[in-house]
Amino acid sequence: MAICVAELRKAFRSAGFRDDVVLTSSPGYMLRRADHELDVLSFQARVAEARSLTARREFERATEAYDAALGLWRGRALCDISSAVVEIEVERLQEQKLVVQEERTALHLQLGRHRELISELTTLVEEQPLREQTRAQLMLAQYRAGRRAEAMETFRQARRHFIDEIGLEPGPILQELHEAILSDDPSVRLPSRQSRASSTSIPAGTFPADISAFCGRDKELSDLDILLHRPPGVVGLLTGSAGIGKSALAVHWAHRAADRFPGGVLYVNLHDCCRTPQDSDAVDVLHTCLRQLGIAACDVPGDLDDARSLYRGLTQKRDVLVVLDNVASYRQVRHVIPGGTGARALITSRNQISELIDTSLWLRVQPVGHEEAAEMLGALVGHRAAAEPRALRELAELCDRIPAALRIAGTKLIAKPHWPIQRLTSRMRDPRTRLDHLEHGEQSLRRRFQTGYQRLAPEAARMFRLLGGLETAEFGLHDAATLLRLDTGEAENTLESLVDAHLLEGVDGLETDEACYRFLPLLGAFARELHRAEERTAEAARSKPPRLVAAGGKRELRFAM
Secondary structure (H helix, E strand, C coil), X not given: CHHHHHHHHHHHHHCCCCCCCEEEXXXXXXECXXXXXXXXXXXXXXXXXXXXXXXXXXXXXHXXXXXXXXXXXXXCCCCCCCCHHHHHHHHHHHHHHHHHHHHHHHHHHHCCCHHHHHHHHHHHHHHCCCCHHHHHHHHHHHHHCXXXXXXXXXXXXXXXXXXXXXXXXXXXXXXXXXXXHHCCCHHXXXXXXHHHHCCCCCCXXXXXXXXXXXXXXXXXXXXXXXXXXXXXXXXXXXXXXXXXXXXXXXXXXXXXXXHHCCCEEEEXXXXXXXXXXXXXXXXXXXXXXXXXXXXXXXXXXXXXXXXXXXXXHHHHHCCEEEEEECCCCXXXXXXXXXXXXXXXXEEEECCCCHHHHHHEEEEECCCCCHHHHHHXXXXXXXXXXXXXXXXXXXXXXXXXXXXXXXXXXHHHHHHCCCCCHHHHHHHCCCCCCHHHHHEECCEEHXXXXXXXXXXXCHHHHHHHHHHCCCCCCEEEHHHHHHHHCCCHXXXXXXXXXXXXXXXXXXXXXXXXCCCEEECCHHHHHHXXXXXXXXXXXXXXXXXXXXXXXXXXXXXXXXXXX
16 A cells, blocks of 8 residues: 555656645545646536626637536546446536536537537537437537538437437427427527627527517517516416417517526426326426526436425526426426516416416417418518418418418428419318318428327317317307217316317307307317217228127127227
8 A cells, every 4th residue: 555655646746746645644545635636626616617607698708618627528537447436426427527518519509600519519429329418409500500401310310319229209309409490490590690699698509599580479578578577476377279379479578578687598398298297397397497597417406305495596596587388287387486586487388277377477379460470471481472462361361370380381382482372272271171281391280289189188088079070160058068968067167178278269258148169260170180080980880790709608799889
């Protein structure tokens, strides 16, 4: 041991340490060092500096601090030491490094340095093929550099690798980015120089870029401005049907109001895919918000109460806006609604969040206005709009003035420059096939509706299908009760659950005592599709011939049902 210590002291002196670093101290030896002489502490200090500079919007200096922190690394930490105890610390340090690399990359993407990042990100993806955030950043850099085909291939490689290695499809981060790139969604384009200079403290890649083609919604934007003057704890709640434009409205307003939140804008997309949200979803959302507040993943407390206390403390001190997109249930977000005086939360959901109704600024997002719909579609199709104004207006109405439908129709016309607008308008006049024409590439209004339908309780799903068999889009409570052979109380409860899920609309009942309901035309077309499919299945079952089966030693004639 003494020989080894002597060699170690010699090595320190050769490295330039003047004082004796290894001291004799009973019952053995002690290593004396200052904080600046440990590279891991220097790394953590520079990362903290980078995050602080980012929060103050000093992005250039922040990138320099990130580069200095990562420049301290020389391969894998403690690579020459073999020990189970040390290996745990190595994994923790490695995770810290990966998180910092992603933060640095997000900042460089915000500053428009996508071309310089591609080579570096390609290497990182090869080293960490299952790390979705890094692969998403590579796709974004490729897309912004004009290499869209390469971005698509990066996604295809990810999908093959995920399926081969873990038997799962890529997660929401990659799936949503893939769809956004396919549709040339404005949210993934390079932010303008002005928006980069005035952006919030959260770098791009975390919060979507503003939507350059956003138009209309003046009343909704003014209503949301009221949120700025409400007491702490009041939540903005945007609800509406699939494709109605809740997320676009939330993102646009958040950018518009960003200067009122110097602490930054947090953004979590919950993907609205959990039929029965689990407690783990709420924990994941909490951890994501802590990460965006500058807490490294490895430093997030494992204990839920500790993590909640940390989040409350941070949001009490900072004026932040927390945007929670595509929320399925209050359970998912109950830990991250901030309580600070200057902090606010804005939630979008296809469902009514009953726990928040009485403490929220609640807006039911409706289809855009007639002029706005035509303007939105015209912005997509360009010069053809002026040549065919009547066809353009009719097409906007056939899309129910739903922004997602307008975007799909416009994208289809962009992809077919030889088509006059009238051609698509004529095809969409048939309500039986209208949804077929609102599919293009990975974009599908039918699939959006299907997601909401699949989350219904069985009785509500059955009623939705049966209502598709009615010959009218508007009907009364007694019609529905008769159709389902339910008493009016049970029928009304089920109908109201469809209204809450924004698959059905309640009609103003001032002129009659009976509750009335109606479908938006495209949702009615979807319900009729489901009804016809169910009828075909039943007819096929009835037409099957009987078959002989053995039962208890006897042969019996059975009919398929």
